Amino acid sequence: MPRQSGTKRAILEAALELAADNGITGTTMENVAERAGVAKGSVYYNFTSKDRLFEELLLEGVGVLTETVRSARSALTGWPALQAMVRALLETVADNRALARLLAAEIFRTDRAWQPSLELLRREVLGEFIIPIRETSPPAEMDGRLELVAGSVFGAALTGGLEWLVFSPERSLDEVTESVLYGLSGRLAA
Amino acid sequence: MPRQSGTKRAILEAALELAADNGITGTTMENVAERAGVAKGSVYYNFTSKDRLFEELLLEGVGVLTETVRSARSALTGWPALQAMVRALLETVADNRALARLLAAEIFRTDRAWQPSLELLRREVLGEFIIPIRETSPPAEMDGRLELVAGSVFGAALTGGLEWLVFSPERSLDEVTESVLYGLSGRLAA
DNA sequence: GTCTATACAGCGATAGAC
DNA sequence: GTCTATCGCTGTATAGAC
Structure with a gap:
């Protein structure tokens, strides 16, 4: 296989x-x-080189992440889809904590040999998040900014996951998922 | 001076x-x-060494960030305070984009000489976020998880800011602030 | 396809003149 | 307090035997 x-x-x-x-x-x-x-x-x-080794590593990793998030969304739409995607992302982070930390450090760098390929994959993940976000019928003026919204939702989940693994590893996946979704649920704006 | x-x-x-x-x-x-x-x-x-140079740099940077966020919160409470803090954080990111990128790459690393001092400051920033979050009267069972909520709110803002600077620099501070707050406002969960 | 040995460059850090 | 010169080590990459 x-x-x-x-x-x-x-x-x-x-x-x-x-x-x-x-x-x-x-x-x-x-x-x-x-x-x-x-x-x-x-x-x-x-x-052939150190660069190639890590390029292959990172691309494979982001590929797995994209697939997981995509399949979590699958049959769902809107907010329930987002909830499932956040949970799936956190699960992937927990199962591949090494990859998650590596990714967090690399995703905003612009000086790497593999940066172009990595950015392509990054856009794919964000695209997966944009789909259910659009399904929540955002106001028209948000149209061009959905990528930013998606980026920040993705960041909330990734950062929450890393905070978990690095600084509060005693928490359960359920607790962390709830905590991240709590921030996105609107209960902070009540 | x-x-x-x-x-x-x-x-x-x-x-x-x-x-x-x-x-x-x-x-x-x-x-x-x-x-x-x-x-x-x-x-x-x-x-005295390369490590010391970058330790000083990072600590000074996070210190500035903490102060900015703290003074943005100052007289406000709850959700309005959070809104002001997110905006202040994004402003700081824009004014110190180099620092923001550096920080994003370093904040979850555990192998650096300066990691202990950096973690202390990180907790200070999160503490600033926990204050208004607590003021929104979260349910009792969230009590021990407020640090995770704060971490993910902080991550949403930081990631949104980096997404902005690195991939959509043509957007305005207002647009980005609105986009990040849109994700936290609960309109995704409507 | 995997090994050992080595070329070669780059970097952190120090010594010592001015 | 700032400079130039240099040491010693580490790291990427290659050559060539098996």
């Missing part, structure tokens, strides 16, 4: 875990090789 | 601009020196 050799998979996983802890620049190809249980030469055989 | 020598200020500013574009690890002390118009030795005279 895996479309890659075991070595390639092992390298990707090692790179992900190390970079979540030490940042991408703080992760050396030597570290990755050690952790994956192979020699540095093998890393360079499987990935 | 500045409590530091001109050289120290110039170094801090150069470091901030460079790190926003290239990341902290991607910024060398040589780069900083060049941009500040001094020699590398002078950088090391003013800051």
Whole structure:
């Protein structure tokens, strides 16, 4: 089923875990090789450069995120769809905390070799959020700003998830989902 | 008025601009020196190490952010206070876009020398958000989770602001403020 | 396809003149 | 207080044996 050799998979996983802890620049190809249980030469055989390795890693990760959010939306519309999407996003964050932290650090950078491809995927995720937002019939003057609304809803969930994992890991998924949705539910504006 | 020598200020500013574009690890002390118009030795005279330089930079930045948010809250309570704080935060992001990007990348990292001091300041900012949130009389079962709610509201604003600066810089502060507050106003849950 | 060994550059930090 | 010069280490990437 895996479309890659075991070595390639092992390298990707090692790179992900190390970079979540030490940042991408703080992760050396030597570290990755050690952790994956192979020699540095093998890393360079499987990935032409460090940039390529992390590009592949990030694109795969955002792809998984997009699919999860999309399938959570699937049959629902409007607010119930948004609730399901936020929960799915938080679940993904919890299951891939390394990826989530990496993504948070990379998503607004403009200096990376992989930035163009990453931005494309980012827009895909935001697009998934725009769909149910539009279904809540926003006023006409918000039309051109739905991407900003979606970005901030996405940010609320991602930041809430990271706050959870990094600073309050004792909380349950349910509690965190409720907390994030509480902020979006309008009860703050009551 | 500045409590530091001109050289120290110039170094801090150069470091901030460079790190926003290239990341902290991607910024060398040589780069900083060049941009500040001094020699590398002078950088090391003013800051004992690279870590110290960036610690000072980040702490000063978060301090400014905290003060801005606090003074925006000042005389207000509840939802109006939150609105004012979000707007103030977005204004600060716009005026210090380099700092905002740097902060977004650093705030969830756990591998930095300055992480403990940064986390303290982070809690201060969140504390400012918790005050008006509590004033909206959340149900008792949310009591222990207000930090998560605050974190996600803060994240909504910060992410919305970065989305703005990095991907939709043609929007106005008013439009972005409205967009972020739209997500928090409950109109998505209507 | 995986290994070891190494070239080569870049960076943080220090020494010491002025 | 600022400079130039340099040390020592680390990291990316490659060469070539197996």
